[in-house]
Amino acid sequence: MTKQAKQGWITRAISNVTSRSRKRSQSNYPDLEEELSEVVPPLPEAKSTALFSQDPMKVPCVGGCVELREHSKHLLPEEVVLFEPTDEEMFAEPQARHGSRLIFLNTPLSQTEVDALVALRKEWSSRRGKGRDELPEFIRLCALRVLQHKKFDLSRAMDLMQTCLDERVRRLPLREEDVLSDLSYGAMYWHGRDRKCRPCLVVRIERFAELIKDKERCVRMTIFVLEYAVRFAMVPGRVENWVVLVDFENASDVVSLYQLPSMCLTAKALSQTLESVYCCRMVWVKLLNLPTILSRIVQSVIPTEKRKKVCVVEDPKKELLKHFEPCQLEARYGGIRRDLKGHETYPFRFYPGCRGVVMGAQRLPTCESDRSTTSSNSGSTVDTESEATGTSLHHQTGRKFHEGQLWDTSVTGRWIEEATESSLPPKAAQALSTLGHLVEPCRSLEKWKEPDAE
Known part of the structure; x- marks a missing residue:
């Protein structure tokens, strides 16, 4: 040049x-x-790569998937960017609140949570011995998640920060090209959203037959899949969680006894990635198609306090329609979408109408009669995303939009300025206004797009 x-x-x-x-x-x-x-x-992806080539302490907590070629045209629809969470979506236990938070960003924190963040920064500073209490960038926005996951135990939280560094940061960036062959097995993929706009992660155990032999391949693929959702499918302050379907159909046919030791090690690594590295993201996991004997064993060992979060489903087609619109599920799970083969699952599939209504378009089938028909008649399935025009707002957002801000009132700085520029739901806008920063809530696409006209 x-x-x-x-x-x-x-x-x-x-x-x-x-x-x-x-x-x-x-x-x-x-x-x-x-x-x-x-x-x-x-190129845009080169910028992302550069961000992950610097000092690990400065690596951002969002954006580790790079050089992607295409996305679902319904990846980020209007109904998702404007979703207004209730207390039930904000907290796993709305009455208790402390320690049960689900939405962490672009929303007010309790004084107890703020005090915990102050203590974490001081602990970090004392261990680093540099006299500064700024948390590393890769954990800054996840700090409260880490604290809550470790029951606000500072020592354990520090250990988890190290785990995130070792298991996530040191593997990034992940190029699509490097994991594409593993994604093509269809062992783990995003497919639709539940009625709370949360992306649904489908895990097909039988498709891990080849991957299970190599723990590192499994972990890298898992990080890519989860990193993708955090970067592209979430809206801080509105949608920050996912739900999981683990399907054991035919699993016993593809896993032999001599594979059990390596399978257990891989399963442990995947569990650590799901539960620790991306902590406080999973709202619930449904275990599907477990053999009867194994089902009884699994149910007996699930701790009582975990049964709301992890449960064995006897009749997937009936149970899952309590949480999803039929247009969001494959036919095998009671939906109207075509069952996907492994190589068809990526790019990940998202669809309009996860709340029953496609904004600005006709209503998709939601009544019980529609559901019973679609779940019992395989001939009524529809193919991929062909029935509606593209509605994703993904191309109007950047990494900063998906990062959001942690409203830590013990510090001043960029979070306040960026919070006032964010598209906030009514409760968050009201809370920020009480702090002396008048903000209008964003409840329409016109309002959401306003900054583009500046």
């Missing part, structure tokens, strides 16, 4: 960046990107 061409590229890049809203900006690291642009004009 000639000097003149490079200068022209930089001028255009600066013009493009300054014309965008700060709310939709692609990075929290303008200095780093400016420095890189003097070397070579980066």
Whole structure:
């Protein structure tokens, strides 16, 4: 690239960046990107790669999947970006609240939670011995999740921070190309959302037959899948969790006895990734198609306090329709979507109408008669996403939008400014206004798009 061409590229890049809203900006690291642009004009995915090539302590907590080719055209529909969570979606135990939070970002925190964050920063500072209590970037926005997951035990929380560093940060970035062959098995994939707009993770045990032999392959694929949802399918303050279906159909046919030791090690690693590295994200997991004998054993060992979160489902087609619209599920689970083969599961499938209504379009089938028909008649399934035009707002958002902010009132700084620029539901907007920052709630697509017109 000639000097003149490079200068022209930089001028255009600066013009493009300054014309965008700060709310939709692609990075929290303008200095780093400016420095890189003097070397070579980066593609969008190259910027993401660069963010994960620096000091691990500065690696962002969102954005580890890079060089992606395509997404579902219903990945981030209007009904998701405008979802208004109730107390039941904000807290696993609305009456208790403390220690049962589900929504952590772009929302007010209790004084007890703020005090816990202060204590964590002090603990971090004392162990680092550098006199600064700023948490590393890779954990900054996840700090309260880590504390809650470890019952607000500072020592255990510090250990989990190290686990996140070792198990997540040191493996990133993950390029789509590097995990594409493993994704094609269809062992783990996103498919639709429940009625609370939460993405649904489907885990097919029988499809792990080849992957189970290599723990590292399984863990890398799992991190890619989960990282994808955090980066592209979530809306901080509105939708921050997922639900999981673990299907054991035919599992006993593909796993031999001599594979059990390695399978157990791999299962332990996957469990650590799901429960620890991405802690407080899973609302519930349903275990499907367990053999009768195994089902009884599993149910007997699930702790009482976990039975609301982990349960064995006897009749998937009946049980799952209590949580999903038929248009969000494959036919094997009682929905109207075509059952997918392994190689068809990626790019991940998302669909309009997870709450029963496609905004600006006709209503999808939701009545009980529709459900009973679609769940019993395989001929009524529909193919992929062909019945509706693209509605995803994904291309109007950036990494910063999906990061959100942790409203830690013990510190001042960028969270306040960025919170005032965020698209907040009514309760969050009201809470921020009481702190002296008047904010109008965002309840329409027109309001959501306002910053783009600035």
